Amino acid sequence: MVWVRRITITIVIVAALAFAGFNLFKQQFAMAAFNRTVERNAGVDRTADLPDGLHVYVCGSGSPMSDPTRAGPCIGILAGTRAYIIDAGAGGARNLGTMGFPWGRLEAVYLTHMHSDHIDGLGELLLQSWIAGARKTPTAIIGPVGTIEVVDGFNAAYRIDSTFRLAHHGIEVADPAGFGGTATEVELPPGPAGERVVFQDGELTITAVRVDHSPIEPALGYHIDYKDRSMSLSGDTVFHPPFIAASTNVDIMFHEALNREMVTAISDKLGERGLANGQKIFTDILDYHASPAEAARAAREAGARHLVLYHLVPPLPVPLIETAFVRDARSHFDGPITVGRDGMLFSLPAGSDRITKRATF
Ligand SMILES: [Zn+2]
Numbered sequence: 001m002v003w004v005r006r007i008t009i010t011i012v013i014v015a016a017l018a019f020a021g022f023n024l025f026k027q028q029f030a031m032a033a034f035n036r037t038v039e040r041n042a043g044v045d046r047t048a049d050l051p052d053g054l055h056v057y058v059c060g061s062g063s064p065m066s067d068p069t070r071a072g073p074c075i076g077i078l079a080g081t082r083a084y085i086i087d088a089g090a091g092g093a094r095n096l097g098t099m100g101f102p103w104g105r106l107e108a109v110y111l112t113h114m115h116s117d118h119i120d121g122l123g124e125l126l127l128q129s130w131i132a133g134a135r136k137t138p139t140a141i142i143g144p145v146g147t148i149e150v151v152d153g154f155n156a157a158y159r160i161d162s163t164f165r166l167a168h169h170g171i172e173v174a175d176p177a178g179f180g181g182t183a184t185e186v187e188l189p190p191g192p193a194g195e196r197v198v199f200q201d202g203e204l205t206i207t208a209v210r211v212d213h214s215p216i217e218p219a220l221g222y223h224i225d226y227k228d229r230s231m232s233l234s235g236d237t238v239f240h241p242p243f244i245a246a247s248t249n250v251d252i253m254f255h256e257a258l259n260r261e262m263v264t265a266i267s268d269k270l271g272e273r274g275l276a277n278g279q280k281i282f283t284d285i286l287d288y289h290a291s292p293a294e295a296a297r298a299a300r301e302a303g304a305r306h307l308v309l310y311h312l313v314p315p316l317p318v319p320l321i322e323t324a325f326v327r328d329a330r331s332h333f334d335g336p337i338t339v340g341r342d343g344m345l346f347s348l349p350a351g352s353d354r355i356t357k358r359a360t361f
């Protein structure tokens with residue numbers, strides 16, 4: 001069996017040479033891969049191949065809880081060529097950058113309410129809008145009562161940074177006229193079913209809808225119609241029939257979700273270990289969010305075609321846990337239920353009934 005030994009020796013020598021060669025040139029290989037990535041991505045308009053329609057960027061599917069896999073609540077919208085963002089959870093703006101969101105076409109940011117997890121990325125978002133979007137006017141921020149105070153605060157906090165940007169990059173890149181945000185507060189008609197059109201132009205309508213996140217008052221959800229496609233987004237709410245009524249026959253509903261069994265397990269364990277504050281917080285949050293099953297009922301009663309769960313509590317760092325999170329929700333809704341993940345892009349082309357989903361990272 002001399003030939004077997006010869007072949008074995010040859011394979012070992014070739015493998016050793018390949019390994020040594022790779023090690024010798026691995027920096028060159030890595031740099032070539034890096035340059036290829038730059039060639040494909042830097043400065044490329046990644047919306048250019050998207051069809052006319054409604055496109056939804058999941059820039060943050062998480063909550064206030066620490067989660068290495070999910071940014072705070074943040075949803076980007078592309079309606080035709082016009083771009084919007086709903087909520088500014090921490091990490092959301094950076095995810096939008098990774099996803100190729102068209103900052104230069106951002107027209108406004110809509111906030112659902114003033115809880116920290118929905119605004120704590122606003123400073124970074126405004127910076128990206130200003131610099132990456134080459135803005136010449138401040139970014140418009142629309143939200144419930146409190147929006148003016150919050151935006152004033154972020155403008156003040158980032159004023160020093162803005163002077164550094166101007167000094168370093170010059171007025172062409174960092175025009176002070178485009179720095180920061182200007183706030184507009186939405187007042188809804190009184191009553192649990194209050195809603196108001198907050199933007200209407202041509203075939204695009206954005207409507208703010210009152211939701212029930214008591215004691216946070218008011219808290220808003222949004223409904224967006226573009227041409228023949230539509231979406232609704234709950235913000236933070238319990239199961240709330242007026243939001244369902246405002247979402248009638250939407251193509252896609254984004255609904256927050258909290259798994260009470262999982263949160264109770266955390267609360268109980270914190271109590272066992274003598275951490276009374278944590279135990280109380282994890283008990284308190286049970287009463288102002290919706291369960292995955294309630295979100296599914298909301299989608300069914302609205303006649304939605306697709307449900308995306310987002311603002312997920314607790315964190316779901318491993319995909320397998322998503323199955324336990326959703327549990328019996330699928331028995332309440334016949335359509336597809338997607339557990340939102342950062343980087344997902346949903347596309348609803350105009351003039352069709354298609355809803356496509358893809359991971360951008
Ligand atoms: Zn909230």
Ligand SMILES: [Zn+2]
Nearest residue numbers: 115117118236
């Ligand atoms: Zn929240």
